[in-house]
Amino acid sequence: MTQPVTPAPAADRTFQVDLRGLVDLLSHHLYSSPRVYLRELLQNAVDALTARHTLEPDAPAGAFGVRLYADGSAVRVEDDGVGLTEADVHTFLATIGRSSKRAEQLAEKRGDFIGQFGIGLLSCFLVADEIHVVSRSARTPGAPAVEWRGRGDGSYTVRTLPAGARTRPGTTVTLTPRADAGEWTRPAQVHALARHFGSLLRHPVTFSDVLDGTGAPVNPEPAPWARTYPTPGARSRALAAYGAEVFGFTPLDTIELDLPAVGLKGIACVLPDTVPAGRRHGHRVHVKGMLLSEQAEEILPEWAFFVRCVIDAESLRPTASRESLYEDDTLAAVREALAERLRAWIARAAASDPDLLGRFLQVHHLAVKSLAVHDDEILRMLLPWLPFETTDGHTTLDEFARTHRTVLVTSSVEEFRQIAAIASAAGLGVVNGGYTYDRELVHRLPEIRPEATVADLDPATLTAHLDPVDRETELAAAPYLALARDTLAVFDCDVALRTFQPASAPALLMDSREARHERTRSRLAREQEGGLWGDILGALRQEAPRAQLILNQLNPLVRAAVAIEEPELARTSAEALYGQAAMLSRRPLRPAESSLINRSFLDLLAHALRKDS
Numbered sequence: 289m290t291q292p293v294t295p296a297p298a299a300d301r302t303f304q305v306d307l308r309g310l311v312d313l314l315s316h317h318l319y320s321s322p323r324v325y326l327r328e329l330l331q332n333a334v335d336a337l338t339a340r341h342t343l344e345p346d347a348p349a350g351a352f353g354v355r356l357y358a359d360g361s362a363v364r365v366e367d368d369g370v371g372l373t374e375a376d377v378h379t380f381l382a383t384i385g386r387s388s389k390r391a392e393q394l395a396e397k398r399g400d401f402i403g404q405f406g407i408g409l410l411s412c413f414l415v416a417d418e419i420h421v422v423s424r425s426a427r428t429p430g431a432p433a434v435e436w437r438g439r440g441d442g443s444y445t446v447r448t449l450p451a452g453a454r455t456r457p458g459t460t461v462t463l464t465p466r467a468d469a470g471e472w473t474r475p476a477q478v479h480a481l482a483r484h485f486g487s488l489l490r491h492p493v494t495f496s497d498v499l500d501g502t503g504a505p506v507n508p509e510p511a512p513w514a515r516t517y518p519t520p521g522a523r524s525r526a527l528a529a530y531g532a533e534v535f536g537f538t539p540l541d542t543i544e545l546d547l548p549a550v551g552l553k554g555i556a557c558v559l560p561d562t563v564p565a566g567r568r569h570g571h572r573v574h575v576k577g578m579l580l581s582e583q584a585e586e587i588l589p590e591w592a593f594f595v596r597c598v599i600d601a602e603s604l605r606p607t608a609s610r611e612s613l614y615e616d617d618t619l620a621a622v623r624e625a626l627a628e629r630l631r632a633w634i635a636r637a638a639a640s641d642p643d644l645l646g647r648f649l650q651v652h653h654l655a656v657k658s659l660a661v662h663d664d665e666i667l668r669m670l671l672p673w674l675p676f677e678t679t680d681g682h683t684t685l686d687e688f689a690r691t692h693r694t695v696l697v698t699s700s701v702e703e704f705r706q707i708a709a710i711a712s713a714a715g716l717g718v719v720n721g722g723y724t725y726d727r728e729l730v731h732r733l734p735e736i737r738p739e740a741t742v743a744d745l746d747p748a749t750l751t752a753h754l755d756p757v758d759r760e761t762e763l764a765a766a767p768y769l770a771l772a773r774d775t776l777a778v779f780d781c782d783v784a785l786r787t788f789q790p791a792s793a794p795a796l797l798m799d800s801r802e803a804r805h806e807r808t809r810s811r812l813a814r815e816q817e818g819g820l821w822g823d824i825l826g827a828l829r830q831e832a833p834r835a836q837l838i839l840n841q842l843n844p845l846v847r848a849a850v851a852i853e854e855p856e857l858a859r860t861s862a863e864a865l866y867g868q869a870a871m872l873s874r875r876p877l878r879p880a881e882s883s884l885i886n887r888s889f890l891d892l893l894a895h896a897l898r899k900d901s
């Protein structure tokens with residue numbers, strides 16, 4: 289008997305990490321641009337100040353700060369923050385993915401800090417091969433100052449410094465940029481980046497150009513919404529000026545945003561120009577003053593594409609790259625609350641500032657229409673004010689409904705073009721329902737104006753309402769109509785004679801897109817007769833609806849045409865009437881139609897010249 293083989297216990301092993309590869313991956317592939325190294329250094333310094341203030345709660349607000357220095361050959365960031373002991377350096381600085389900001393025994397809450405992942409410092413390898421840190425801990429005042437040098441290959445050294453090396457608590461990080469990173473580390477650029485990322489930071493930050501000895505505060509003033517102003521007018525002018533400075537346009541209006549629950553403040557700038565529907569703009573998002581993203585889309589719903597915002601929030605969570613926000617419940621609630629704020633602004637304008645509302649709708653009616661389709665409240669507030677194309681020109685629906693008890697609406701722009709002139713001559717009020725949202729919105733008018741009636745208008749309905757001609761005229765015109773039908777048979781077009789206003793319109797071409805598609809399909813089925821496609825297309829066949837050319841008996845040209853005796857000229861005149869009516873409908877012409885228009889024009893010209901000679 290053979291003994292069962294007992295498998296040897298599996299040995300526990302540990303992943304091997306190629307440090308150089310890991311550092312390269314995190315530092316080069318997480319961030320969008322090398323410039324973020326400065327944001328990460330500033331953020332670490334600011335987080336260290338936050339920890340220091342928690343440690344020394346009685347210290348005055350501006351007691352601890354951050355100082356940046358650059359001279360073209362080095363960038364130095366010095367802070368009066370909480371600092372590090374040698375043990376801290378091993379644990380936090382030298383361990384990728386370890387962050388002091390997650391440690392549970394901390395008095396501060398994790399939410400007090402901007403950082404949390406323990407990888408931000410690696411971004412320094414985007415511009416330098418070595419990170420040099422000197423630090424003294426405020427938590428352990430007796431501990432000596434410590435020096436750490438971390439290199440891009442994953443190696444590092446630590447040593448304690450002599451007692452006099454750094455007397456005050458805090459940390460200094462020095463980078464010696466690589467030759468290829470000069471663009472990001474020259475003094476003027478460091479200053480510009482510090483202002484870009486740090487202009488709203490709440491701790492004092494200064495910049496010094498060591499070469500020319502100049503220095504300047506990076507964030508000399510609080511955020512514009514945190515300042516006090518002599519009057520409400522001065523406040524709104526200052527906020528608009530700030531919007532113009534950051535976005536490069538003068539806002540049509542500036543909406544203040546304030547959500548105390550998440551410590552969010554900021555402004556929404558209403559764009560002064562139309563934006564293509566659906567195109568979303570990025571917003572500038574600061575967290576605890578630090579600029580995280582200029583292109584954050586996620587703080588507002590899609591319909592809000594008529595504003596760009598600058599916000600500063602306490603409790604939104606950035607992702608590891610820091611260039612977007614975590615999609616969590618807080619973000620969803622913020623989005624909802626900000627949307628509510630924009631709605632309230634629209635409601636206020638509709639209720640009490642018709643001038644502002646008019647300017648807003650002139651530019652953004654498309655955005656508002658897309659919003660009104662899904663939002664009953666906006667629909668109720670704004671539908672009467674929205675502009676539509678109608679047989680009375682461009683007008684608001686409210687105005688239009690006042691003169692037309694029954695509002696007729698077409699389902700395509702083409703149909704509107706075909707029948708607008710005739711319908712308005714007959715006293716009918718028609719709205720062009722062919723543009724996105726328009727037909728749907730017009731049909732909802734009775735919800736807010738119960739006295740209004742809305743009905744669809746299609747070409748067939750209108751044709752039925754055109755007056756027939758008397759029997760005698762019909763008989764006299766029969767030969768011409770037969771010839772015209774024969775000439776236009778290639779376009780599947782019937783020809784009829786009616787009387788309608790305006791008399792100046794010689795002919796109407798009644799056709800719809802569906803009818804044209806149906807005719808194309810039938811034609812293909814005929815061409816493919818017998819084949820697989822012929823069977824399939826044939827099975828789908830319906831009675832192919834025909835186009836209709838309706839000639840206007842009231843029009844002098846038509847009267848002259850039906851009396852033409854010369855058959856060639858009669859054919860040409862029918863073609864010319866068809867071509868003119870097709871052009872008036874402004875739909876794209878088929879190649880056969882374009883050549884028909886060409887041919888009939890040249891024939892008529894030749895005829896006229898022959899007659900004159």
Ligand SMILES: Nc1ncnc2c1ncn2[C@@H]1O[C@H](COP(=O)(O)OP(=O)(O)OP(=O)(O)O)[C@@H](O)[C@H]1O
Nearest residue numbers: 332333336380387388403404405406407408409459
């Ligand atoms: N200026 C500083 N002062 C004190 N401690 C610092 C400073 N800079 C870095 N540290 C320490 O090094 C740790 C790692 O920093 P790093 O920037 O890599 O990550 P983080 O800030 O914790 O998180 P994130 O990756 O989200 O930025 C920090 O948690 C902190 O303990």
